[in-house]
Amino acid sequence: SAVISQKPSRDICQRGTSLTIQCQVDSQVTMMFWYRQQPGQSLTLIATANQGSEATYESGFVIDKFPISRPNLTFSTLTVSNMSPEDSSIYLCSVLPGPNEQFFGPGTRLTVL
Amino acid sequence: AQSVSQHNHHVILSEAASLELGCNYSYGGTVNLFWYVQYPGQHLQLLLKYFSGDPLVKGIKGFEAEFIKSKFSFNLRKPSVQWSDTAEYFCAAGGGADGLTFGKGTHLIIQP
Numbered sequence: 181s182a183v184i185s186q187k188p189s190r191d192i193c194q195r196g197t198s199l200t201i202q203c204q205v206d207s208q209v210t211m212m213f214w215y216r217q218q219p220g221q222s223l224t225l226i227a228t229a230n231q232g233s234e235a236t237y238e239s240g241f242v243i244d245k246f247p248i249s250r251p252n253l254t255f256s257t258l259t260v261s262n263m264s265p266e267d268s269s270i271y272l273c274s275v276l277p278g279p280n281e282q283f284f285g286p287g288t289r290l291t292v293l
Numbered sequence: 294a295q296s297v298s299q300h301n302h303h304v305i306l307s308e309a310a311s312l313e314l315g316c317n318y319s320y321g322g323t324v325n326l327f328w329y330v331q332y333p334g335q336h337l338q339l340l341l342k343y344f345s346g347d348p349l350v351k352g353i354k355g356f357e358a359e360f361i362k363s364k365f366s367f368n369l370r371k372p373s374v375q376w377s378d379t380a381e382y383f384c385a386a387g388g389g390a391d392g393l394t395f396g397k398g399t400h401l402i403i404q405p
Contacts, residue, residue, distance in 0.1 A: 213392050222395040222398050223383070223393075276389070282392075283339075
Protein backbone atom coordinates (compact mmCIF):
# COMPACT_ATOMS: atom_id res chain seq x y z
CA SER A 181 0.00 0.00 0.00
CA ALA A 182 0.96 3.66 -0.03
CA VAL A 183 0.08 6.68 2.07
CA ILE A 184 -0.34 9.85 0.07
CA SER A 185 -0.65 13.42 1.24
CA GLN A 186 -1.56 16.48 -0.78
CA LYS A 187 -1.08 20.17 -0.17
CA PRO A 188 -3.07 22.32 -0.03
CA SER A 189 -6.19 20.42 0.94
CA ARG A 190 -8.30 23.24 -0.44
CA ASP A 191 -7.88 26.73 -1.85
CA ILE A 192 -9.89 29.57 -3.25
CA CYS A 193 -8.15 31.40 -6.06
CA GLN A 194 -8.74 34.33 -8.33
CA ARG A 195 -9.25 34.00 -12.05
CA GLY A 196 -6.00 34.29 -14.01
CA THR A 197 -3.71 33.09 -11.22
CA SER A 198 -1.94 29.74 -10.90
CA LEU A 199 -1.88 27.15 -8.13
CA THR A 200 0.66 24.41 -7.55
CA ILE A 201 -0.55 21.27 -5.83
CA GLN A 202 1.93 18.99 -4.12
CA CYS A 203 1.70 15.24 -3.77
CA GLN A 204 3.93 13.34 -1.34
CA VAL A 205 4.10 9.55 -1.05
CA ASP A 206 5.52 7.58 1.86
CA SER A 207 7.37 5.14 -0.40
CA GLN A 208 9.19 5.22 -3.70
CA VAL A 209 6.92 4.67 -6.67
CA THR A 210 7.65 4.90 -10.34
CA MET A 211 4.18 5.63 -11.61
CA MET A 212 2.11 8.53 -10.43
CA PHE A 213 -1.11 9.91 -11.89
CA TRP A 214 -3.09 13.13 -11.63
CA TYR A 215 -6.87 13.12 -11.86
CA ARG A 216 -9.55 15.78 -11.86
CA GLN A 217 -13.03 15.42 -10.41
CA GLN A 218 -15.29 18.23 -11.52
CA PRO A 219 -18.42 18.99 -9.49
CA GLY A 220 -20.94 16.19 -9.90
CA GLN A 221 -18.66 14.32 -12.29
CA SER A 222 -16.42 11.32 -12.16
CA LEU A 223 -12.65 11.27 -12.03
CA THR A 224 -10.84 12.03 -15.25
CA LEU A 225 -7.19 11.23 -15.80
CA ILE A 226 -5.15 14.35 -16.56
CA ALA A 227 -1.69 12.88 -16.98
CA THR A 228 0.74 10.17 -16.00
CA ALA A 229 3.90 11.37 -14.31
CA ASN A 230 6.78 8.93 -14.23
CA GLN A 231 10.03 9.87 -12.63
CA GLY A 232 12.76 10.46 -15.18
CA SER A 233 10.50 11.17 -18.13
CA GLU A 234 8.13 13.83 -19.38
CA ALA A 235 4.55 13.60 -18.21
CA THR A 236 2.10 12.02 -20.62
CA TYR A 237 -1.14 13.97 -21.01
CA GLU A 238 -4.56 12.62 -21.85
CA SER A 239 -6.66 14.03 -24.64
CA GLY A 240 -8.00 17.44 -23.68
CA PHE A 241 -5.18 18.28 -21.28
CA VAL A 242 -2.02 20.16 -22.25
CA ILE A 243 1.27 20.85 -20.57
CA ASP A 244 0.92 24.63 -20.78
CA LYS A 245 -2.25 24.50 -18.72
CA PHE A 246 -1.25 21.69 -16.33
CA PRO A 247 2.54 21.54 -16.02
CA ILE A 248 3.74 18.65 -13.91
CA SER A 249 7.02 18.06 -12.14
CA ARG A 250 8.30 14.74 -10.89
CA PRO A 251 11.71 15.41 -9.35
CA ASN A 252 12.01 12.11 -7.45
CA LEU A 253 10.21 8.87 -6.68
CA THR A 254 8.18 10.21 -3.74
CA PHE A 255 7.02 13.62 -4.92
CA SER A 256 5.17 15.38 -7.71
CA THR A 257 3.50 18.70 -8.36
CA LEU A 258 0.65 19.70 -10.62
CA THR A 259 0.18 23.36 -11.50
CA VAL A 260 -3.15 24.68 -12.68
CA SER A 261 -2.23 27.71 -14.76
CA ASN A 262 -4.17 30.82 -15.69
CA MET A 263 -7.18 29.55 -13.83
CA SER A 264 -10.80 30.12 -14.75
CA PRO A 265 -13.96 29.11 -12.86
CA GLU A 266 -14.17 26.01 -15.08
CA ASP A 267 -11.03 24.74 -13.34
CA SER A 268 -12.90 24.47 -10.05
CA SER A 269 -12.53 20.80 -9.21
CA ILE A 270 -10.98 18.33 -6.87
CA TYR A 271 -7.52 17.35 -8.03
CA LEU A 272 -6.20 13.98 -6.92
CA CYS A 273 -2.89 12.28 -7.26
CA SER A 274 -2.57 8.54 -7.21
CA VAL A 275 0.27 6.05 -7.27
CA LEU A 276 0.82 2.57 -8.55
CA PRO A 277 3.12 0.81 -6.09
CA GLY A 278 2.25 -2.64 -7.46
CA PRO A 279 1.26 -3.99 -10.86
CA ASN A 280 -2.36 -2.93 -10.92
CA GLU A 281 -3.77 -1.33 -7.78
CA GLN A 282 -3.81 2.44 -7.51
CA PHE A 283 -3.89 4.34 -4.25
CA PHE A 284 -5.34 7.82 -4.10
CA GLY A 285 -4.49 10.92 -2.16
CA PRO A 286 -7.10 12.93 -0.26
CA GLY A 287 -7.49 15.45 -3.03
CA THR A 288 -7.17 19.22 -3.31
CA ARG A 289 -10.44 21.09 -3.56
CA LEU A 290 -9.95 24.12 -5.79
CA THR A 291 -12.47 26.92 -6.19
CA VAL A 292 -11.77 29.60 -8.77
CA LEU A 293 -13.68 32.87 -8.45
CA ALA B 294 -11.56 4.08 -26.35
CA GLN B 295 -12.47 2.53 -23.06
CA SER B 296 -15.51 3.66 -21.16
CA VAL B 297 -17.29 2.75 -17.97
CA SER B 298 -20.95 3.38 -17.31
CA GLN B 299 -22.80 3.19 -14.04
CA HIS B 300 -26.55 2.90 -14.31
CA ASN B 301 -27.66 4.43 -11.07
CA HIS B 302 -26.52 7.90 -10.12
CA HIS B 303 -28.49 8.11 -6.88
CA VAL B 304 -29.72 5.20 -4.82
CA ILE B 305 -31.62 5.40 -1.55
CA LEU B 306 -32.12 2.27 0.52
CA SER B 307 -33.21 1.39 4.01
CA GLU B 308 -30.88 -0.42 6.38
CA ALA B 309 -30.78 -4.20 5.87
CA ALA B 310 -31.91 -3.89 2.27
CA SER B 311 -29.92 -5.65 -0.43
CA LEU B 312 -27.78 -3.61 -2.78
CA GLU B 313 -26.78 -4.04 -6.38
CA LEU B 314 -25.03 -1.28 -8.31
CA GLY B 315 -24.63 -1.77 -12.02
CA CYS B 316 -21.43 -1.22 -13.96
CA ASN B 317 -20.75 -1.90 -17.63
CA TYR B 318 -17.49 -1.37 -19.40
CA SER B 319 -16.18 -1.08 -22.90
CA TYR B 320 -12.53 -1.95 -23.05
CA GLY B 321 -10.24 -3.47 -25.63
CA GLY B 322 -8.17 -6.43 -24.58
CA THR B 323 -7.67 -7.78 -21.10
CA VAL B 324 -9.50 -5.68 -18.57
CA ASN B 325 -8.90 -5.10 -14.91
CA LEU B 326 -11.96 -3.92 -13.00
CA PHE B 327 -12.31 -2.09 -9.73
CA TRP B 328 -14.85 -0.68 -7.35
CA TYR B 329 -13.79 2.29 -5.25
CA VAL B 330 -15.72 3.91 -2.42
CA GLN B 331 -15.50 7.45 -1.14
CA TYR B 332 -17.04 7.99 2.27
CA PRO B 333 -18.01 11.57 3.14
CA GLY B 334 -14.88 13.62 3.68
CA GLN B 335 -12.52 10.71 3.10
CA HIS B 336 -10.14 9.42 0.44
CA LEU B 337 -11.06 7.10 -2.35
CA GLN B 338 -10.60 3.55 -1.08
CA LEU B 339 -10.47 0.31 -2.99
CA LEU B 340 -13.42 -1.96 -2.24
CA LEU B 341 -12.48 -4.83 -4.50
CA LYS B 342 -10.79 -5.69 -7.77
CA TYR B 343 -10.88 -8.26 -10.53
CA PHE B 344 -7.86 -9.18 -12.60
CA SER B 345 -8.50 -12.80 -13.61
CA GLY B 346 -9.70 -16.12 -12.25
CA ASP B 347 -12.85 -16.54 -10.18
CA PRO B 348 -15.36 -14.04 -11.57
CA LEU B 349 -16.95 -13.59 -8.15
CA VAL B 350 -14.69 -11.40 -6.09
CA LYS B 351 -15.10 -10.46 -2.48
CA GLY B 352 -13.98 -7.17 -1.05
CA ILE B 353 -13.96 -5.36 2.21
CA LYS B 354 -16.99 -4.67 4.40
CA GLY B 355 -19.08 -7.49 2.97
CA PHE B 356 -19.10 -6.26 -0.61
CA GLU B 357 -18.74 -8.54 -3.60
CA ALA B 358 -18.84 -8.14 -7.35
CA GLU B 359 -19.35 -10.50 -10.24
CA PHE B 360 -17.52 -10.20 -13.54
CA ILE B 361 -19.74 -11.35 -16.40
CA LYS B 362 -17.67 -11.21 -19.54
CA SER B 363 -20.56 -11.88 -21.91
CA LYS B 364 -22.42 -8.88 -20.53
CA PHE B 365 -19.37 -6.64 -20.07
CA SER B 366 -20.58 -6.12 -16.54
CA PHE B 367 -19.08 -5.90 -13.09
CA ASN B 368 -21.95 -5.26 -10.70
CA LEU B 369 -21.38 -4.55 -7.03
CA ARG B 370 -23.52 -6.30 -4.44
CA LYS B 371 -24.07 -6.42 -0.72
CA PRO B 372 -26.79 -8.56 0.83
CA SER B 373 -27.59 -6.25 3.75
CA VAL B 374 -26.53 -2.61 3.81
CA GLN B 375 -25.79 -0.51 6.85
CA TRP B 376 -26.14 3.19 7.51
CA SER B 377 -22.31 3.42 7.39
CA ASP B 378 -22.37 2.33 3.73
CA THR B 379 -23.59 5.79 2.76
CA ALA B 380 -20.96 6.94 0.28
CA GLU B 381 -20.09 7.53 -3.36
CA TYR B 382 -19.23 4.37 -5.28
CA PHE B 383 -17.12 4.35 -8.42
CA CYS B 384 -16.58 1.57 -10.90
CA ALA B 385 -13.31 1.76 -12.82
CA ALA B 386 -11.52 -0.16 -15.55
CA GLY B 387 -7.96 -0.28 -16.74
CA GLY B 388 -5.06 0.06 -14.43
CA GLY B 389 -1.37 -0.36 -14.80
CA ALA B 390 0.46 2.18 -16.85
CA ASP B 391 -2.71 3.40 -18.56
CA GLY B 392 -4.34 4.76 -15.46
CA LEU B 393 -8.00 4.19 -14.69
CA THR B 394 -11.20 5.06 -16.50
CA PHE B 395 -13.96 5.78 -14.01
CA GLY B 396 -17.71 5.66 -14.22
CA LYS B 397 -19.70 8.70 -13.13
CA GLY B 398 -20.29 7.28 -9.69
CA THR B 399 -23.33 6.28 -7.67
CA HIS B 400 -24.34 8.26 -4.63
CA LEU B 401 -25.73 5.77 -2.14
CA ILE B 402 -27.78 6.93 0.82
CA ILE B 403 -28.79 4.45 3.50
CA GLN B 404 -31.68 5.53 5.67
CA PRO B 405 -31.67 4.24 9.25
